[in-house]
Every structure is written in structure tokens, then in C-alpha cells.
Amino acid sequence: DTAVSQTPKYLVTQMGNDKSIKCEQNLGHDTMYWYKQDSKxxxxxxFSYNNKELIINETVPNRFSPKSPDKAHLNLHINSLELGDSAVYFCASSQGWGSYNEQFFGPGTRLTVL
Amino acid sequence: QQQVKQSPQSLIVQKGGISIINCAYENTAFDYFPWYQQFPGKGPALLIAIRPDVSEKKEGRFTISFNKSAKQFSLHIMDSQPGDSATYFCAASNGGGANSKLTFGKGITLSVRP
Structure with missing residues (x-):
């Protein structure tokens, strides 16, 4: 049983396109996150969400828009993709808010912008 | 400004040896220090964590040593095995509040030679 799942696993697209990454967790957790892991x-x-409410919004271009339809899902939509957006994006979840709670990461989505 | 610094950048250890990864932080408000382990193609997973009220925590072959005055903590892997080969991230956070977040180090790649 996959705890935190992401789709797609790989995403290759052209500059300027709009794309979405989906995340679902079946752990019953209240808090979900998006992380970016660069080439290094x-x-x-x-971002972080708690019970569908945005809690943390780091200095991220507003081309990135998270959406949480329910507490088990947190999707990431990216408009007007740029070369610098190429990275691995990880979704994570934790029981309760606050960083003391163990975060469970998904397998990642490798985004390549050409 | 990098608030959490890891060293060395990479590490090669023989099977059965001790792997030591160091981490230094700057923010004295940090009060939670986890280590995450990431295998290729996977998301990070919590390995072990420590709060500053103790100087050492051990779980199996993994030990965190914490030095509050020096603002340093380290991960020791005893009897290192090839299966320990992975990227290790130290992290730190301040408080358990809703907007607390983990600040990660850059990660180090550990290779355990058979």
C-alpha cells in the first residue's frame, strides 16, 4: 500500500506550457507539503497545507499554485513553465502541523522543462 | 544564506566501518534536528531525530550526537553496510507551531564499499 503517491513520476514539457502534479496520501494525515529538490x-x-488551508507559502513564484480539494490530496499547478523549474518535486504529509511531526515523502515527480 | 551546513560533501566507507556525517546550524532558535535518508529514485525518509534536551540518541546502528554550545550535531552509522549507501540530509526547525518548517542541509552521498 502506497502511503504518499504522486503522478506522474516523470514529466517532460516545453517552456511556456502549463502542467499539474497530483499527490494523494492514505495515511489520514492532516498536513501536506510540496518540496522542490534541485539538481544538486x-x-x-x-508550501504546506493543513486541512485544506494554506499554512506555509515560501518565496515561490506565483506561477506555482497549490490546490487542496480535500485533506488527502494536494496538487501543484505550474503555469508558464521555465527552464529553472526543472527539478524533482516531492509531496509529503504529516500527522498534525508543525515540524516536530515526522514527514512522509512521496516518490517524487521529475520535471524536465525543455 | 545557508542555515544548515553539512560536511563532508561525500563519504566512502568500507563495510563494517563507522560513517560520520556532521551538521552545523546557525539559528539558535532551532529545537528539532532530524536526519533523513534518501535512496536513488525515492523520497527522503526519517531516520532518526533529536531534541536539544539530550546530547545523544541511539537507534540500532544509528546515533545522533548533539552539541548545543557548538551548534553542531552529527550522525554516526556503526558497522556500515552496503545497504546504507544513500544520500543523508540533516535538517533543523524551530518550534512545533503551524508555520514551523524543516530547513535541510545540502545532503551528502554515502557509499559503503563491500
Missing amino acids: KFLKIM
């Missing part, structure tokens, strides 16, 4: 493996938080 540096991992940085982008």
Missing part, C-alpha cells in the same frame, strides 16, 4: 539535491519547502 538541495531540498526546499514550497
Whole structure:
């Protein structure tokens, strides 16, 4: 049973396109996150949601828009893709908010912008 | 400004040896220090974590040593095995509030030679 799943696993697209990444967790957690891991493996938080409410919004271009239809899903939509958006995007979830709670990561979505 | 710095950048250890990864932080408000392990093609997973009220925590072959005055903590892997070969991230956060977030180090790649 997959705890945190993401689709697609790979995404290759042209500059200027709009794309979405979907995330679902079946752990019953209240909090979900999006992280970006760059080519040097540096991992940085982008957003967090608790019970569908946006909690953390890091300095991320507004071309990135998260959407949480329910507490088990957190999708990431990216408009007008740029070369610098190429990275691996990880979804994660935790029981409760706050960083003391263990975060469970999905397998990642490798986005390549050509 | 990198708030959490890891060293070395990469590490090669013989099977059975001790792997030591160091982490230094700057923000004295940090009060939670986890280590995450990431295998190729997978998301990071929590390995072990420590709060600053203790100087050491051990779980199986993995030990965190914490030095609050030096603002440093380290991960020791005893009897290192080839299956330990992965990327290791230290992280830090301040508080358990809703807007607390994990700040990750850049990660180090550990290779354990058979």
C-alpha cells in the first residue's frame, strides 16, 4: 500500500506550457507539503497545507499554485513553465502541523522543462 | 544564506566501518534536528531525530550526537553496510507551531564499499 503517491513520476514539457502534479496520501494525515529538490539535491519547502488551508507559502513564484480539494490530496499547478523549474518535486504529509511531526515523502515527480 | 551546513560533501566507507556525517546550524532558535535518508529514485525518509534536551540518541546502528554550545550535531552509522549507501540530509526547525518548517542541509552521498 502506497502511503504518499504522486503522478506522474516523470514529466517532460516545453517552456511556456502549463502542467499539474497530483499527490494523494492514505495515511489520514492532516498536513501536506510540496518540496522542490534541485539538481544538486538541495531540498526546499514550497508550501504546506493543513486541512485544506494554506499554512506555509515560501518565496515561490506565483506561477506555482497549490490546490487542496480535500485533506488527502494536494496538487501543484505550474503555469508558464521555465527552464529553472526543472527539478524533482516531492509531496509529503504529516500527522498534525508543525515540524516536530515526522514527514512522509512521496516518490517524487521529475520535471524536465525543455 | 545557508542555515544548515553539512560536511563532508561525500563519504566512502568500507563495510563494517563507522560513517560520520556532521551538521552545523546557525539559528539558535532551532529545537528539532532530524536526519533523513534518501535512496536513488525515492523520497527522503526519517531516520532518526533529536531534541536539544539530550546530547545523544541511539537507534540500532544509528546515533545522533548533539552539541548545543557548538551548534553542531552529527550522525554516526556503526558497522556500515552496503545497504546504507544513500544520500543523508540533516535538517533543523524551530518550534512545533503551524508555520514551523524543516530547513535541510545540502545532503551528502554515502557509499559503503563491500
